[in-house]
Every structure is written in structure tokens, then in C-alpha cells.
Amino acid sequence: MPNNSGWSDYPTAKWGGRIRANLPDDIYAEIGVYDVNPSYANHDNGLKISLQGSTGALIPVEFGKTITLGSSAMPGHYKVGVYYDTSEVVGTANASQMFWGRYGGYLLMDQMVWRFGSGADRGLILVLDGTISDIRTAQIPYWLLAAAVVQGPLPSRPNDFLGLGFIRAWVNGRAIDTRQAMLAASGRANPMLELGENVVELSYGFQATPWLLLHPNVQYISNPGAFSFKHIPNAWAFGLATKITF
Numbered sequence: 001m002p003n004n005s006g007w008s009d010y011p012t013a014k015w016g017g018r019i020r021a022n023l024p025d026d027i028y029a030e031i032g033v034y035d036v037n038p039s040y041a042n043h044d045n046g047l048k049i050s051l052q053g054s055t056g057a058l059i060p061v062e063f064g065k066t067i068t069l070g071s072s073a074m075p076g077h078y079k080v081g082v083y084y085d086t087s088e089v090v091g092t093a094n095a096s097q098m099f100w101g102r103y104g105g106y107l108l109m110d111q112m113v114w115r116f117g118s119g120a121d122r123g124l125i126l127v128l129d130g131t132i133s134d135i136r137t138a139q140i141p142y143w144l145l146a147a148a149v150v151q152g153p154l155p156s157r158p159n160d161f162l163g164l165g166f167i168r169a170w171v172n173g174r175a176i177d178t179r180q181a182m183l184a185a186s187g188r189a190n191p192m193l194e195l196g197e198n199v200v201e202l203s204y205g206f207q208a209t210p211w212l213l214l215h216p217n218v219q220y221i222s223n224p225g226a227f228s229f230k231h232i233p234n235a236w237a238f239g240l241a242t243k244i245t246f
Contacts, residue, residue: 001104004104008041016034016058031062033058035058036085038053038055039053056087057085058083059084059086062080065078074123075111077111078109080107088100091137092135092136092172093136102134102137106130107130110128123151127146127148130144138172146165162205171195194225197221199219202217211246218238220234
């Protein structure tokens with residue numbers, strides 16, 4: 001969503017609010033309104049709290065349900081949402097073409113399918129996430145994540161986890177067509193541009209202490225230059241994330 005709407009991830013904050021209603025059968029519904037303000041990310045706006053520079057509002061609506069599967073009551077969480085951004089934005093096919101409003105939808109699911117012992121929080125969890133965004137304006141119109149997470153792989157390490165995931169991000173076809181036309185008009189070579197980027201990640205979460213999580217990971221990235229229209233060789237990436245809970 002940070003690529004396709006006015007949403008921005010941390011550490012860039014924004015004004016907003018939401019209302020949530022908890023309904024029967026472990027169902028909830030919520031709606032929010034958030035300021036869309038690209039100027040918050042400017043280098044000299046570290047503590048900006050005014051609405052100056054606002055381009056519109058992002059309005060998400062989400063429904064969710066928690067279920068328990070099988071006789072061992074394995075938990076699962078299912079969420080579906082849509083959003084509308086009232087801002088005026090540049091189109092992907094033509095930089096001089098502007099559109100009022102952009103929209104999208106998403107689906108988030110995680111379900112434990114195998115529990116390691118009665119009453120234990122340890123088990124195998126399957127995850128599936130996906131988004132569909134406005135083809136007129138989105139850099140990534142389609143995005144998909146599929147993963148398997150083993151929570152508590154060892155009885156002595158119930159808070160650790162082992163994860164294997166796959167991500168696919170599609171380049172907007174209109175942007176590819178525009179790029180191809182530019183290359184043809186300039187008389188340069190017209191290579192077949194990549195339609196998207198793939199990432200496979202293997203990671204382990206080591207809960208060293210109740211307040212410290214160490215999360216090493218390794219990724220294999222195919223077509224890493226897809227979104228910059230460059231032919232870059234496939235690459236390995238190694239990372240380490242840490243989380244401290246106060």
C-alpha cells in the first residue's frame with residue numbers, strides 16, 4: 001500500500017482515526033480516515049504535526065473473523081478490506097495524466113493447520129496475503145505473499161519460529177508499455193522487460209530473552225531490476241532484524 005496509495009509506513013506518522021465494532025461470532029468491522037500528506041517524509045519535517053501539504057484522505061474499511069479449526073481448536077484469522085484515497089495522483093501510463101482518487105483491496109489470512117501437542121501454542125501456520133490496486137495509478141497492481149511458519153519448532157524453544165515465504169510483485173503493465181514506447185521512439189534496443197519481481201525467504205526467529213528477538217534471514221531475489229526497468233542478475237541477500245520489547 002505505501003507504493004499504491006497515500007499510506008506510509010513507520011517511522012513517518014500521520015493523523016488519523018478509526019472506529020471498530022466487535023460483532024457476534026468473533027467478527028469485527030472497522031473503518032478509518034487517515035491524512036494523506038507526502039510532505040511528512042521530507043527531510044526537514046521530522047516533527048511536523050500540521051496538516052499543511054495534505055493532498056486528501058485515505059479511507060480503509062476492513063472486516064475480519066477469528067475461527068478455530070478441528071478438535072484441537074487451531075486458531076485462524078481472516079481479514080478482507082478495501083480502501084479509497086481521495087488524492088489527485090499521476091497515472092502510470094502517462095506522467096501528464098492525473099486522476100482524482102485511487103482504490104484497492106486486500107486479503108489477509110493465517111491458519112494453524114497442525115498443533116504440536118494438545119493445548120500448546122506450537123504448530124504449523126499457513127499464511128496468505130494479497131492486494132489488488134488501481135491499475136490506472138498503482139506501481140504494483142498485484143502483490144501476493146504465501147508462507148509457512150513453524151511456531152515453536154522445538155519443545156524447549158516455544159517462542160522461536162522458523163519461516164519460509166514467497167513474495168511476487170507485479171509491475172504495472174501500462175508502465176511497461178510506456179517504457180517500451182519510449183525505447184522504440186529513441187531508436188534504442190527494445191528488450192523484453194520483466195513483468196515482476198520474486199523473493200523467496202528463509203528465516204529463523206530466536207527469542208533470546210523475553211525482551212529480545214533476533215531474526216536472521218536469507219533471501220533469493222529474481223528479477224530485482226523489474227521496477228527500475230533494468231536487467232539486474234538474480235541476487236542473494238542476507239539480513240538480521242532485531243526487536244526489543246520494553
